[in-house]
Amino acid sequence: MTDKPPVGPNPAGPAKPAGTSGGKPAPAKLPGEHTDPISRTAGLITGLVIVVCVTVAALLVHPGPMARSTPQSGPGTASSQPPVAPTGQTTTVQVEAKGMSFTPNRIDVPAGNRLEITLTNKDSQSHDLVLASGAALPTLAPGQSATLDAGIISSDVDGWCSLTGHRQMGMTLQIVTEGGSPSGAATSAASGAMGTPGGASGSGDVAIPTMTQLKDQAATEDPYPASLPPLDGSTEHNVTLTVTEHTQQLAPGVTRQVWTYNGTTPGPVLHGRVGDTFHITLVNQATMGHSIDFHAGSLSPDQPMRTISPGQSLQYDFTATKAGIWMYHCSTVPMSVHIASGMFGAVVIEPDGLAPVDKSYVLIQSELYLGANGQPADATKVATAIPDLMAFNGMPFQYDSHPLSARAGQRVRIWTLDAGPNDSWAFHVVGAQFDTVWTEGAYRIRDGRSAQMPDGSAGAQVLPLSAAQGGFVEFVPPAAGHYAIVNHEMSLAEKGAHATLAVS
Ligand SMILES: [Cu+2]
Incomplete structure (x- = not known):
């Protein structure tokens, strides 16, 4: 075993660790987090869902910190997708991470809208959010929140937590377009199998030593x-x-x-x-x-x-x-x-x-x-x-x-x-x-x-x-x-x- 600098669990996320609510991790919450994956269903019940369409001008008064990480070729510009005219509208969504779930885990967005996801980590361990489009939030400690600009949404996009094993435990969400086209890439990502950023999987070609x-x-x-x-x-x-x-x-x-x-x-x-x-x-x-x-x-x-x-x-x-x-x-x-x-x-x-x-x-x-x-x-x-x-x-x-x-x-x-x-x-x-x-x-x-x-x-x-x-x-x-x-x-x-x- 050789000592190397610690490697973070989320090297894939392109976002800078900005927009979190504090520099230090919040105290760990107590009981139960580590005990029962079934408890994630509780998170589905308690989740707060707010989906509001607002004008772009309303962004000026958006209270939350922002992690601006729109990919250069955003989700609306994939070559295989027909272009969708931006509507000039923005959909904002509050999402909670708790109990190995995102709540809500489905976000409906009119095709052509910009999407902003504010993620709040209500769990007792860290989580992040990565989208198949490449947009991503940094790792959020318990109690922290941050807002992701997911760009103009023209087709379905999958998202997940890239911390090791969390996606496989059910930390996935779907962005579903209304009036757009389904994305084949997003569909394959939803399987949770290969190709995951963050090292949780995607290692089917790893050479096994003799x-x-x-x-x-x-x-x-x-x-x-x-x-x-x-x-x-x-x-x-x-x-x-x-x-x-x-x-x-x-x-x-x-x-x-x-x-x-x-x-x-x-x-x-x-x-x-x-x-x-x-x-x-x-x-x-x-x-x-x-x-x-x-x-x-x-x-x-x-x-x-x-x-x-x-x-x-x-x-x-x-x-x-x-x-x-x-x-x-x-x-x-x-x-x-x-x-x-x-x-x-x-x-x-x-x-x-x-x-x-x-x-x-x-x-x-x-x-x-x-x-x-x-x-x-x-x-x-x-x-x-x-x-x-x-x-x-x-x-x-x-x-x-x-x-x-x-x-x-x-x-x-x-x-x-x-x-x-x-x-x-x-x-x-x-x-x-x-x-x-x-x-x-x-x-x-x-x-x-x-x-x-x-x-x-x-x-x-x-x-x-x-x-x-x-x-x-x-x-x-x-x-x-x-x-x-x-x-x-x-x-x-x-x-x-x-x-x-x-x-x-
Ligand atoms: Cu451990």
Whole structure:
């Protein structure tokens, strides 16, 4: 991973960030924003719709700030469209952004009218508005508003929020002409598929690196540290997690933007015992809203899991009352895209009486859905749950280039977590049989003994994990060799969910 200047989520918008109502983000609003995409229907009900035709002269007294961004060849001048005579009238519309919706999401405009859209962000995270014609508003923080001059409207035009994943979540609107001609280009844009500015999609031609390229790239970098150090005596853990954006090199010429906690994906592994208290300070130094959700604690999510705007921070305290390897992740909508862009990690809470072992590792599986080069995860691909690549601890095949190590006869423990966001993990080690398997609060097998097989003949070949599940296995490699650690859903192993334990 290499540090690069943060890249904004909306490089496509031609508008200058003018016309917003304030220089600083407004405080994040509280509960509920990150929890339920269905809540967007509420936005449809509460939306205020004002469509007024006024004369051009009335513009002189327009109270709102303006983001003048009429494209040079405006929507009325597309070569495939017959010219529409300007009417000299202006249609003004108030639109709200809230709950992953624009309200209204359809704007009817007489052909030949100029259209002005005043967008107010009533949400708890940032949004923007991009039109297929090229006109666009800059990113608006919660509480901000700005007015877009969409130009003379002669044919139908689609619009959407270009922040990653927002269009796919339903943040689209249609400008429909009355007496004009429908626009084929607008129709294709409405599908939300390819060709989206802002990197949310339009990456169907992204080259997927080969296994050799990925291993060669991983060999040039330090791996994410997979070893889990022994616990110290502390029972209070003060941790600051800072959200930043970075560029991860996957292969020559192939990069992705990752959103990270403390600069790495996964974020740091937190480690403690049952009863330990964690005091987390989340700091958002990224360019869009983010949040955090710790499965390791039980609490009301409304305040600590709220989305905070860039520049804000929050406090999140929890006590780990249950053992396990618990996922943490960003819970800002669309959660799938935030996780797929790198925002996850693990909290290991050891069960009482866990014996020391010779080698202890943590492997977290995740999926990569490549957007355009240098961009975050492709939201349309994420929705298919068919990843381009897989990774243990954030980089495909990195532990084939930097193998985990043990000696023959040593006891090896591997903590596992399936961070998803979508797919499962059939955790298997080639050549090994697990004599100890612990997951979701219980030993299935311990030292070769299970409830039904107390004679020591119990063993397991796979620890099955659904998304967000975790556990650990133990085994003793009997002889020197290269033991592959895989997702035995083999197509996923071949995409990068593969590591090597080199036993000497
Ligand atoms: Cu996030």
